[in-house]
Structures are given as structure tokens and as C-alpha cells.
């Protein structure tokens with residue numbers, strides 16, 4: 090029997106509410122296939138921990154996390170603690186510290202999910218956004234000069250290294266080749282005359298090694314327009330850290346909402362643990378009311394199963410999510426239902442049991 094050690098950082102706001110449903114699904118997978126086992130360890134890190142200790146994570150937290158096979162994270166950030174402190178103290182610290190340079194965010198309109206766009210066929214919204222996740226606009230570098238003075242100047246430096254750009258772009262080409270899909274780069278070289286000119290050059294250079302992959306390159310503003318007007322233009326998408334952040338919330342909006350958008354933060358070399366999390370945040374407006382949609386957190390469990398090599402179980406979990414959405418009996422208010430977070434989680438487990446019976 091294979092056992093996987095999972096560090097659970099439920100985090101803030103709706104984080105704990107959705108993460109407990111994802112853990113429930115992982116436990117169900119393990120029960121349905123006793124060959125797979127998970128050992129969960131909970132960590133209390135987040136904004137409450139910060140208020141008590143002045144730290145977002147324990148001093149030896151990163152060392153502790155290194156020993157795990159994966160991290161399952163809810164959300165970080167809550168009113169009362171400045172966002173740049175909480176996020177750089179935990180979420181971004183982990184992504185960067187564990188060199189999780191691939192952020193894999195599927196944008197796929199599942200059966201049963203509502204799309205706000207007119208006249209779209211489900212097959213037209215089916216892409217994977219690969220977001221650079223370790224540097225770029227999120228390098229964390231900058232300066233704040235002449236604070237409070239009339240000549241005050243603030244600099245936020247983007248860092249685009251050859252290694253950093255090549256590895257994420259190569260990963261995207263490999264995925265496009267493996268899946269026989271087109272690859273689209275989203276950048277902005279008309280205005281960002283250093284970083285994005287370099288990005289485009291690297292995209293083209295690496296492309297020479299993949300003559301079999303059909304490529305496109307869009308400016309980010311036009312890409313946003315096409316996400317809405319003609320989402321079928323996109324299959325595999327590769328983009329920088331900030332643009333990837335923004336286009337994946339737009340992607341979530343066209344594919345069923347933030348309550349359904351999942352993401353994997355991968356360290357492909359497996360030198361460090363990878364992290365799985367919903368795309369959404371702590372949603373303070375609905376926290377503590379049982380209204381949070383757990384499907385995004387559960388989809389990220391499906392990504393975790395894929396990452397561990399249990400693709401058949403990853404698919405089964407996704408199929409279970411779809412089944413629950415098609416039946417429309419147990420959905421949270423963001424999807425037009427009246428069910429509580431835990432009832433949706435239970436419905437996914439039940440659907441999974443039914444699917445597993447035919448596996």
C-alpha cells in the first residue's frame with residue numbers, strides 16, 4: 090500500500106469550510122481503493138495564527154512542510170491583516186520557496202456548469218492555463234523612495250530570468266505536444282518593452298524545438314476579449330505570473346464561477362512538495378455561513394490525484410463533480426442551489442461511490 094503524506098493548511102475565511110470537503114473526498118478515494126492511503130497533518134497557519142503570534146507560519150514551517158508529499162491549501166488573507174503581509178507570509182512564500190514554478194489552472198466548462206456567455210457549446214471552453222508561478226511581476230522586488238514627500242516614487246520590479254521563462258514555456262510546449270493541442274502565449278510586448286519582448290523571444294526560440302506544435306501569441310488585452318468572444322481559440326495557454334492571475338479569474342467566470350476553479354502549484358522535479366488549492370480566496374463576505382462552494386477545492390483534489398499518478402481516480406473525482414452539477418440537487422447558492430457546503434461534499438462522495446462501482 091502506498092501512503093501519501095498531505096500537509097493541510099486550511100487557512101482563512103472559507104478555506105477550512107471547503108478544505109474539509111476535499112479531505113472528505115480524498116478519504117473516500119482511499120476507502121474505495123485501499124491500495125491508496127493518505128496521512129493528513131493539519132497546520133493552523135494563516136491570519137488567526139498571525140494575530141496570535143505575529144507570524145503567518147511557524148519559524149520552522151517551511152522545513153516541516155518539506156517532508157510532505159503535497160500541500161493542500163484553502164485560502165490565505167482576511168480583513169484585519171494587510172494582504173501583502175498575509176500573502177507574502179504564507180501562500181507566496183510556499184509557491185516561491187518550494188519553486189512551484191508551474192501553476193496549472195484548467196478552464197473547462199463541465200457538464201452542468203452555467204456559462205454566462207451566449208450560444209456557447211461546452212466544447213468551446215476547454216483550456217489549461219499554465220501560469221508562471223515563481224517570478225515575473227511577483228518577484229517581490231522594488232523600492233519605496235522619499236516616502237511621504239512630494240517626490241515620492243514607488244518601484245515594483247518585474248524579474249524575468251532566462252531560466253524562469255524557458256522552463257515554464259518548455260513545460261507548456263511539452264504539454265501541447267503530448268495532448269496534440271495548440272499553444273497560445275499571452276504577453277504584452279507593445280508596452281512592456283523589456284520583460285515581454287524577452288518573453289516573446291523565448292517563446293519563439295523554444296518553439297523551434299517543437300515544429301509540430303501550432304502556436305499563437307496574443308496581447309493580454311486582446312486575449313481577455315477573446316476569452317469572452319471566442320474562447321475556443323485557446324487550448325494550452327502559457328503566460329506570466331500576473332497575467333495568469335488575471336486571466337484565470339476571467340476563465341473562472343466563463344467556466345462556472347470562482348466556486349469551481351481549481352489550481353495546482355507544481356514543482357515538476359519533485360524536489361519540493363507541490364501545492365493544490367482552489368483559485369478563489371477566503372471570501373470574507375460568505376465565510377462561516379456554510380455557503381461556500383467546495384467544488385473548486387474538490388477539483389484541486391482531482392489534480393492532486395493526477396499528480397500522484399492516480400489519473401483514473403482524478404478523472405473519477407471530476408466525473409463525480411460533473412454528476413452533482415448535472416443532477417442539480419445539491420448545489421451552493423453561487424450555483425443557484427440552497428445546499429450547504431458539507432451537503433455538496435457529501436453529494437460528491439456519493440457520486441464517486443457510484444462511479445467507482447463501475448470502474
Ligand code: NAD
Nearest residue numbers: 164165166167172347348368369370371372375381382423
Ligand atoms: P475571493 O475569491 O475570496 O472572493 C471573490 C468573490 O467570489 C466573493 O464574492 C466571494 O464570495 C465569491 N467566492 C469566492 N470563492 C467562492 C466559493 N468557493 N463559493 C462561493 N463563492 C465564492 O476574492 P477577494 O474577495 O478578492 O479576496 C478575499 C481575500 O482572499 C483577500 O484577502 C485576498 O487577498 C485573498 N485571496 C487569497 C487567495 C488564495 O489564498 N489563493 C486567492 C484570492 C484571494
Ligand code: IPM
Nearest residue numbers: 165166176180181334368370
Ligand atoms: C491567486 C491569488 C493570489 C495570486 C493572491 C492572493 C496573492 O489571487 O492564487 O490567484 O495573485 O496569485
Ligand code: MN
Nearest residue numbers: 334335338368
Ligand atoms: Mn487570483
